[in-house]
């Protein structure tokens with residue numbers, strides 16, 4: 001599985017939370033650009049965790065500010081993660 | 086991505102080029118100024134000028150019914166409890182001036198821990214200076230780097246702070262959602278230490294946790310379980326041991342955290358446990374070691390109060406009557422409540438927004454009723470709540486008066 005696959009699955013999950021239809025790039029920030037509040041963060045994180053069957057702890061969440069950082073963090077946790085980034 | 090405090094893009098420069106560390110509070114300062122500029126009385130700076138009883142005080146020169154104190158069993162003015170405090174102060178002085186592990190363990194601290202062991206029928210009891218410190222100390226000491234803490238997202242601030250201090254991986258799940266908890270337990274890496282943290286009663290909405298299922302699942306996944314029973318001691322469960330007792334899972338709970346600041350009627354916190362190695366906590370738990378112990382009068386009042394709570398079944402029944410009457414009365418008046426029926430002694434009235442909630446809070450105070458105003462971000466789903474907590478000493482007539490006051494204030498502010 002390559003990073004592009006992880007990316008596209010996260011994109012699908014983010015759509016219902018992207019109320020304003022912001023164009024998402026690796027540099028898009030959750031708090032600033034997407035205006036996620038704490039409740040949205042909770043629901044969105046749960047959706048990603050369920051999609052990939054992983055844990056994104058609050059400690060990890062604190063390090064993730066941009067969309068690209070999230071894709072990297074999720075991709076790293078996939079047991080079948082390939083090296084072709 | 087975490088819910089950090091918004092920071093202005095360019096921090097304000099003070100003279101000499103030092104950034105003002107207070108600029109991160111600007112949004113909150115602005116929000117408060119906005120609220121208070123409308124003429125709204127500040128809900129967070131009320132002064133009780135005189136306290137007459139567990140249910141009455143003088144606020145702004147007015148006789149006020151207290152309905153937001155967590156003084157569930159009304160022990161604060163119990164004559165025997167007060168006498169025990171007087172006696173201890175005369176015999177042992179005003180304070181210990183020291184840590185529990187140095188010069189701060191008096192006879193009274195031991196007796197207080199004995200009373201807790203008896204109350205909970207558990208092997209070990211450890212008294213802390215507050216409930217906040219009990220959560221901070223126990224959680225941070227038992228769950229460290231590399232361990233996983235699975236906890237309800239609506240957990241009390243002292244639980245979150247304990248998690249952070251210990252540096253464990255913090256994994257919250259949706260409030261009271263059994264399936265969400267189980268999914269996360271399953272995902273914890275093999276071999277990692279696991280601690281599940283739950284509360285018996287959640288203090289914002291007054292709802293109870295499905296401990297029976299949650300504790301069973303936690304145990305099936307090899308996790309230790311800590312339950313904070315701050316809001317259930319003395320009146321939930323056959324012996325008042327809390328929701329874990331009511332739901333029959335006491336034997337599977339590894340640690341119960343509690344406080345003296347609610348039903349017990351003074352200040353202090355504790356942890357009770359049957360863990361065979363529990364006593365080592367007294368040496369390794371920093372929020373126990375590096376702070377002064379409770380004053381003699383406090384532990385004496387706590388011990389006396391805890392022993393009286395063991396025999397409090399009449400008071401318990403009356404507290405439940407009060408809670409059910411207030412709940413059904415408010416519902417009939419048309420208020421939106423946090424739970425469908427009374428599950429605890431906390432009844433949360435959901436307000437449309439902060440402005441109307443603050444206005445309703447002030448209208449009630451003018452009627453002569455004090456309730457707790459809870460606002461975002463401390464509340465679940467960013468709700469504004471008027472939290473009412475009942476006391477076993479509220480009379481039937483007082484509950485009727487309270488309902489009349491809610492009706493008048495609700496109509497005056499247009500909420501009902």
Ligand SMILES: Cc1ncc(COP(=O)(O)O)c(C=O)c1O
Pocket residue numbers: 215216217218220241243284288313315316344345346352353354
């Ligand atoms: C669930 C819960 N745990 C712990 C505490 C802390 O207790 P204390 O007031 O003794 O610090 C409180 C109350 O403030 C609480 O509501």
